[in-house]
Each structure stands twice: as C-alpha cells, then as structure tokens.
Amino acid sequence: MLIVKKFGGTSVENNERIFHVAKRCVEEYNKGNDVVVVLSAMGKYTDELIDMAKDINENPSERELDMLCAIGEQMSVALMAMAFHKLGVPAVSLNAFQVKMHTNSDHGNAWLTRIETDRIRKELAQKNIVIVTGFQGVDENNDYTTLGRGGSDTTAVALAAALQADACEIYTDVDGVYTADPRKDPTARKLDEISYDDMLKMALNGAQVLHSRCVEMAKKYNIPLVVRSSMNEEEGTVVKGHGTMV
Ligand code: ADP
Ligand code: ASP
Ligand code: MG
Numbered sequence: 001m002l003i004v005k006k007f008g009g010t011s012v013e014n015n016e017r018i019f020h021v022a023k024r025c026v027e028e029y030n031k032g033n034d035v036v037v038v039l040s041a042m043g044k045y046t047d048e049l050i051d052m053a054k055d056i057n058e059n060p061s062e063r064e065l066d067m068l069c070a071i072g073e074q075m076s077v078a079l080m081a082m083a084f085h086k087l088g089v090p091a092v093s094l095n096a097f098q099v100k101m102h103t104n105s106d107h108g109n110a111w112l113t114r115i116e117t118d119r120i121r122k123e124l125a126q127k128n129i130v131i132v133t134g135f136q137g138v139d140e141n142n143d144y145t146t147l148g149r150g151g152s153d154t155t156a157v158a159l160a161a162a163l164q165a166d167a168c169e170i171y172t173d174v175d176g177v178y179t180a181d182p183r184k185d186p187t188a189r190k191l192d193e194i195s196y197d198d199m200l201k202m203a204l205n206g207a208q209v210l211h212s213r214c215v216e217m218a219k220k221y222n223i224p225l226v227v228r229s230s231m232n233e234e235e236g237t238v239v240k241g242h243g244t245m246v
Contacts, residue, residue, distance in 0.1 A: 001166040002124070003028055006038040006134065006156035010173040011230035012076050013043035015083075021171075021230060022083040025129060029089060034124045036163065037131045038156040039080060041072025046135075046149070062107035063143060066136075070095070070144040073133035073152070080131050091129040094119065096136040096144065101155070103137030103145045110137050110145035111213075112154065115162040132159060153214035161221040168223050170210065171230035176237030177202070177209055191237050197244045215239065 005028070007021050021037075029035045040046075049068050053060040060068075077093035084091035099119055103110035123130045134152025137145045147154050153170055160168035177199065178188040194202075196219035203212035209227060218225050218239060228236025 002034040002036070002163055004036045004038060004156050004160040004163070004165045004168045005171060006152060006169070007040065007171045007230055008152065008173065009040045009043050009045070011171055012039055012080065015079075017230075018076075018080055018083050019087075022080060022087055022089075024171075024230070026084070026087055026089050029129055035129045036120060036124070036159060036165070037077075037080065037129060038134045038152055038159060039073060039076040039131060040134050040152040041069075042076050042079075045072045045075070066107045066144045066146045069146050070133070070136045073135050077131045077133050084129055084131075089129060090127055091131060092123050093131045093133075094123070095133045096138050097142070099132060101137045101158075103139055103147070105139040105141070105143070105145065107143075107145055109148045110139065112137055112147065112158045115158055117162050120159075120163065147213070148211070150208060150211040151213070153211040154217060157214045157217045157221075157223055157225065160223050161217065165223075167226070168218070169226045169228065169236075170214075171228060172209060173229065173231070174209065175229045175232070175234045176227050177207075177239065181207065192235070193238045193240065195241045195243050196239060197242065199239045201244075210239070 012018050074095050081091045081093040100116045102114040103112050120130050134155040139145050176190045178190050180188040182188045200215045203210050203215050224240035226236050
C-alpha cells in the first residue's frame with residue numbers, strides 16, 4: 001500500500017512529538033508499505049515568521065512573505081528525516097521545488113496545478129520514507145508560493161491524488177471531526193463519518209480542522225480521508241461519500 005500521512009504543527013512542535021510521529025510512520029513502513037509524510041511547520045512557527053516579516057515591514061511583499069514562510073515546512077521535514085535516520089530507517093526530505101509542486105502565482109493563496117511524481121517514486125523505490133513540505137509550491141518563475149493558511153492538508157490530498165495512494169490520513173491535535181470545535185463547545189460530538197459536502201460546509205464556515213480546498217480536492221478525486229489524532233490510537237473520522245446529512 002502507498003499511504004500519505006499528514007501531520008499538523010502541534011503534532012511536530014518539539015523533538016518528543018517528532019520522534020513520536022516518526023515511530024508511528026515506521027510501524028507502517030515495517031509492514032511493507034510505501035510511506036509519504038507531509039508536514040506543516042513546527043507549532044506556531046508560521047505565525048512567528050509572519051510576525052518577523054511585519055516587524056521589518058508592516059506591509060510585506062507577498063512574494064517575499066512566501067519566500068520566508070517556505071522556511072517553516074523545510075525545517076520540519078529536514079528534522080523529521082534526521083529523526084528517521086536516528087531510528088535507523090532510510091528517509092529523505094523534499095521541498096516543493098525538489099518534488100516539484102507546480103502552482104499558479106497567487107502568492108499567499110496559490111492553487112496547485114500539477115505535481116510531478118518521478119522523484120517521489122524514485123525515492124520510494126529505494127525504500128526511503130519520503131517526507132514532503134506541506135503548504136508550499138513553486139510557480140512558473142520558480143518562485144515559492146504558499147497555499148493559504150492551513151494549506152498542508154491540501155498538499156497531502158493533492159499528493160495522494162497524484163500518487164494514486166491507497167490511503168490519505170490527516171493527523172491532528174483532536175480525535176477527529178466534531179459537530180463543532182471541541183475546544184470551544186464542550187457538547188461537540190465526534191463524527192465517525194462525514195460526507196465531502198458536509199465537511200466542505202464546515203470548512204467554509206471556519207472549522208479549521210481541514211483546509212476547504214483539501215476537501216474540494218478529495219471530493220473531486222474521490223479520495224477518502226481519515227482525520228485522527230497523532231497523540232492517540234482513536235479511530236478518527238472518515239470523510240467520504242456524496243450527499244449531505246444536514
Ligand atoms: P493542524 O495543525 O493539525 O493542521 P489545525 O489547528 O489546523 O491543526 O486544526 C485542528 C483544530 O481545528 C483543532 O484543534 C480544533 O480546535 C479546530 N476545529 C475547529 N472546528 C473543528 C471541528 N468541527 N472538529 C474538529 N476540530 C475542529
Ligand atoms: N504552516 C502553515 C500554516 O500555519 C500550513 C499548515 O499548517 O497547514 O498555516
Ligand atoms: Mg491545519
């Protein structure tokens with residue numbers, strides 16, 4: 001099986017969490033699966049980068065902001081590769097330029113237009129776990145772009161589509177998709193399953209748990225998503241199927 005596993009910022013915010021994620025991925029790898037890992041920047045690092053930019057210039061150029069923000073994901077993938085190596089597992093990190101993830105030039109809110117798969121396939125064939133930067137792309141000028149806040153989810157689904165992956169798993173800091181934000185509403189209930197359309201409505205209404213473009217893309221390519229916690233073994237929520245329940 002080829003599995004794409006995406007881990008958000010909280011899931012890789014420190015060394016302990018990085019090793020925890022690495023060990024979970026190694027379990028899949030040791031079962032004989034091809035594993036592609038998509039990462040966000042560590043913790044709130046993207047916010048910190050944006051603050052740094054605004055300390056220099058309160059109205060930074062979108063191009064330069066993307067150039068800066070691309071650092072965040074590059075840092076997490078390189079550190080994750082080092083963690084795999086420490087565990088004795090072959091792994092390689094790749095950024096959007098190395099993959100190549102083509103986007104339009106809408107800096108700060110770019111659309112992925114095409115993902116090349118040759119390099120990833122070559123690394124998988126050499127038995128590497130492949131760790132790819134989320135959130136970033138490259139435009140036709142070879143400039144970095146970013147996909148909008150929370151865009152690493154979209155990278156994961158786009159990669160799953162391009163690689164025709166058998167599974168796409170989004171690991172986050174809650175146990176799945178709830179009826180409302182579980183951090184704000186104590187009565188929120190975890191859903192076992194939700195359709196693309198219902199999930200899209202939630203995402204467009206601001207439920208941060210999945211980037212709305214990721215849900216649109218999953219629907220378009222009919223890719224079932226599993227949203228689950230990186231911190232425990234709970235089953236999570238499956239996002240699939242058409243129609244609406246609400
Ligand atoms: P990640 O860094 O893993 O991408 P995000 O912060 O982007 O994580 O998304 C997870 C957060 O989404 C949760 O911590 C939760 O507070 C928030 N959230 C908002 N609405 C929902 C919902 N309906 N179900 C689950 N989580 C939600
Ligand atoms: N690091 C980016 C952000 O903070 C992308 C992501 O987390 O999905 O928005
Ligand atoms: Mg997110």
